[in-house]
Amino acid sequence: ESDRVRRSLVEFMGKLSPDDALRDDSWGWNLTSDPCAWRGIACNPGSPVIRKIVLDGLGLSGIFDPEFLCSARSLVVLSLSGNNLGGGIPREISNCKHLTHLYLSNNRFSGEIPVSMLKISSLRRINISNNNFTGKLPDLGENPDLLSFLAQNNHFIGSLPETDYARYEEFNVSNNNLSGQIPDLKGRLGVDSFLPNPGLCGKPLPNSCPPPLPSRKKSKEWSTDRFLIYLGYAFLGLLVVLFIGLKVVCLRKRRNRVVDDEKNIIGEESTTTSKSRVTRPPSVEFKNGDKSEYSMTSMEGGPSTLVVLNDRAVKDLNFDDLLRAPAELLGRGKHGTLYKVMIDGLADLAVKRIKEWGVSSEDFQWRMKRIDQVKHPNVLAPLAFYCSRQEKLVVYEFQPNGSLFKLLHGSSNEQTFDWGTRLNTAVSIAGALAFMHGKLREDGIAHGGLKSTNILFDRNVDPCISEYGLMMVENTQDYSSSFISQTETDSFGADTYAFGVILLELLTGKTVENSGVDLARWVHSVVREEWTSEVFDRALISEGASEERMVNLLQIALKCVSPSPSERPSLRDVATMVNALKEDDERSMVSELSSTFLASKESGNQQTA
Numbered sequence: 001e002s003d004r005v006r007r008s009l010v011e012f013m014g015k016l017s018p019d020d021a022l023r024d025d026s027w028g029w030n031l032t033s034d035p036c037a038w039r040g041i042a043c044n045p046g047s048p049v050i051r052k053i054v055l056d057g058l059g060l061s062g063i064f065d066p067e068f069l070c071s072a073r074s075l076v077v078l079s080l081s082g083n084n085l086g087g088g089i090p091r092e093i094s095n096c097k098h099l100t101h102l103y104l105s106n107n108r109f110s111g112e113i114p115v116s117m118l119k120i121s122s123l124r125r126i127n128i129s130n131n132n133f134t135g136k137l138p139d140l141g142e143n144p145d146l147l148s149f150l151a152q153n154n155h156f157i158g159s160l161p162e163t164d165y166a167r168y169e170e171f172n173v174s175n176n177n178l179s180g181q182i183p184d185l186k187g188r189l190g191v192d193s194f195l196p197n198p199g200l201c202g203k204p205l206p207n208s209c210p211p212p213l214p215s216r217k218k219s220k221e222w223s224t225d226r227f228l229i230y231l232g233y234a235f236l237g238l239l240v241v242l243f244i245g246l247k248v249v250c251l252r253k254r255r256n257r258v259v260d261d262e263k264n265i266i267g268e269e270s271t272t273t274s275k276s277r278v279t280r281p282p283s284v285e286f287k288n289g290d291k292s293e294y295s296m297t298s299m300e301g302g303p304s305t306l307v308v309l310n311d312r313a314v315k316d317l318n319f320d321d322l323l324r325a326p327a328e329l330l331g332r333g334k335h336g337t338l339y340k341v342m343i344d345g346l347a348d349l350a351v352k353r354i355k356e357w358g359v360s361s362e363d364f365q366w367r368m369k370r371i372d373q374v375k376h377p378n379v380l381a382p383l384a385f386y387c388s389r390q391e392k393l394v395v396y397e398f399q400p401n402g403s404l405f406k407l408l409h410g411s412s413n414e415q416t417f418d419w420g421t422r423l424n425t426a427v428s429i430a431g432a433l434a435f436m437h438g439k440l441r442e443d444g445i446a447h448g449g450l451k452s453t454n455i456l457f458d459r460n461v462d463p464c465i466s467e468y469g470l471m472m473v474e475n476t477q478d479y480s481s482s483f484i485s486q487t488e489t490d491s492f493g494a495d496t497y498a499f500g501v502i503l504l505e506l507l508t509g510k511t512v513e514n515s516g517v518d519l520a521r522w523v524h525s526v527v528r529e530e531w532t533s534e535v536f537d538r539a540l541i542s543e544g545a546s547e548e549r550m551v552n553l554l555q556i557a558l559k560c561v562s563p564s565p566s567e568r569p570s571l572r573d574v575a576t577m578v579n580a581l582k583e584d585d586e587r588s589m590v591s592e593l594s595s596t597f598l599a600s601k602e603s604g605n606q607q608t609a
């Protein structure tokens with residue numbers, strides 16, 4: 001069997017590189033030596049099973065014949081980029097059934113992509129960019145697990161195939177001759193993935209698609225269609241009028257009953273001033289000097305209270321001002337809606353209106369007060385909160401410098417986010433979380449919804465964690481993927497997982513979906529294939545960040561996102577590990593700097609001599 005594989009591979013190389021002169025004996029690729037020792041081949045450690053063939057940039061100028069290659073049945077990575085290979089990709093490529101990475105970029109390949117290629121179900125990454133491929137793009141819908149498809153700078157024609165584009169970590173078909181409407185990208189992928197392609201139209205491109213012309217044949221039906229459409233409009237109009245009438249009657253009734261004022265405060269998500277007014281002046285009580293409580297009694301029962309917590313900056317904040325101030329919608333997340341509220345004489349505020357949270361008012365008040373008692377400079381403290389039977393609001397100071405999510409994935413290219421800053425951010429967040437966990441463990445108050453949109457940069461551009469304790473991981477929907485334990489109920493363990501995902505985001509620069517499960521799974525799979533350097537953010541690689549140190553941080557991240565909660569370290573341990581890494585990083589930097597200094601001094605001395 002192994003002789004057969006060896007013979008096939010020698011044939012394969014013979015076709016790749018018909019010019020024997022190019023190869024010397026050190027390459028191997030002959031019938032007498034062990035293929036695992038041949039140039040470009042990597043086997044499973046301690047076994048003759050071939051896993052990777054990487055023959056990049058070797059000046060190979062023949063053709064690619066998978067019929068011979070695929071006799072190496074367990075091959076997972078094939079990379080022939082940067083050669084001078086011609087011809088097409090034969091359909092026999094589908095015999096390489098375990099292939100996960102296929103890199104054929106920067107060659108002279110031509111012809112159409114065989115349908116069979118996308119049928120390799122294990123394929124995750126395809127790079128066929130910078131070739132002369134023609135015909136239609138392959139049917140990407142055939143492989144729902146593909147993560148990257150790079151086919152820019154070819155001559156593909158026709159329309160984009162239907163598939164779920166949102167799942168792609170990398171997708172590029174720019175500089176081809178594609179045409180037609182771009183399918184729904186679910187807000188993912190930018191213009192760079194598509195431009196230039198003169199015939200493409202629709203979002204995210206600036207040119208919208210022309211409306212389809214009604215054919216002559218259909219023109220008779222047109223008048224009937226139009227009649228039906230107008231009839232539909234008339235019916236809709238009637239419904240709207242009825243709905244508005246009903247609303248007016250309801251509102252009048254409600255006004256008579258004196259509503260719970262709070263319901264109207266922040267009101268609709270418009271960017272305008274709230275129009276609602278408090279119908280009855282509330283009574284204000286000040287207690288304990290620096291802590292004020294604003295109370296009003298709802299007609300519907302129990303007391304509703306705006307509690308202003310210990311903070312001088314907003315000690316004069318009162319509910320009435322909050323109701324009347326202009327509010328601007330910042331976002332509508334899974335856990336509620338966030339508004340920026342601007343009140344004269346006060347710093348801008350961010351008010352979170354929490355979505356249906358099955359926590360009693362008493363529990364909510366108790367949690368907020370406990371959180372207020374535990375202060376850390378990297379955790380954004382709530383300034384005030386309000387809670388009635390229907391509403392729960394938490395007031396924070398608005399942070400002007402954006403979030404970690406924006407910094408990593410935003411469109412601005414102005415800010416660089418280098419390795420040192422990323423590591424510092426990780427250290428600050430881990431330290432702050434470890435501190436909060438230590439203080440609030442007995443109360444069972446973890447963050448519960450940690451993600452990169454909740455890591456904000458304050459006015460000194462220091463990272464701070466917002467929305468601590470606003471959610472409890474109760475039904476753990478976020479974490480119920482088969483990848484992690486179904487029985488995950490420990491919200492502290494869920495915080496460790498979420499922190500691991502943030503580390504992965506920092507290292508890979510990739511966005512997170514499905515609570516990070518997809519990203520964690522992808523990183524696990526790449527690392528398993530010993531293809532680790534693939535995961536790192538290109539910006540870090542081009543900055544020259546040390547791969548060894550990135551791998552060390554990656555290892556911590558992987559511990560945090562362990563599928564089994566019991567195997568995840570506590571945040572205290574995580575903070576210790578990340579800190580040690582940072583100290584190591586600083587030490588290496590100092591020694592690198594001093595050796596550069598010594599080297600330049602020595603060369604200076606030599607020049608003077």
Ligand SMILES: Nc1ncnc2c1ncn2[C@@H]1O[C@H](COP(=O)(O)OP(=O)(O)OP(=O)(O)O)[C@@H](O)[C@H]1O
Nearest residue numbers: 330331332333334335336338350397398399403453
């Ligand atoms: N205090 C704040 N100051 C400035 N921006 C903030 C503040 N809090 C949150 N943001 C930003 O406002 C946007 C909307 O916040 P929101 O909390 O609604 O998003 P989210 O975290 O995705 O929601 P959720 O946690 O409910 O799923 C986010 O981009 C977030 O980074």
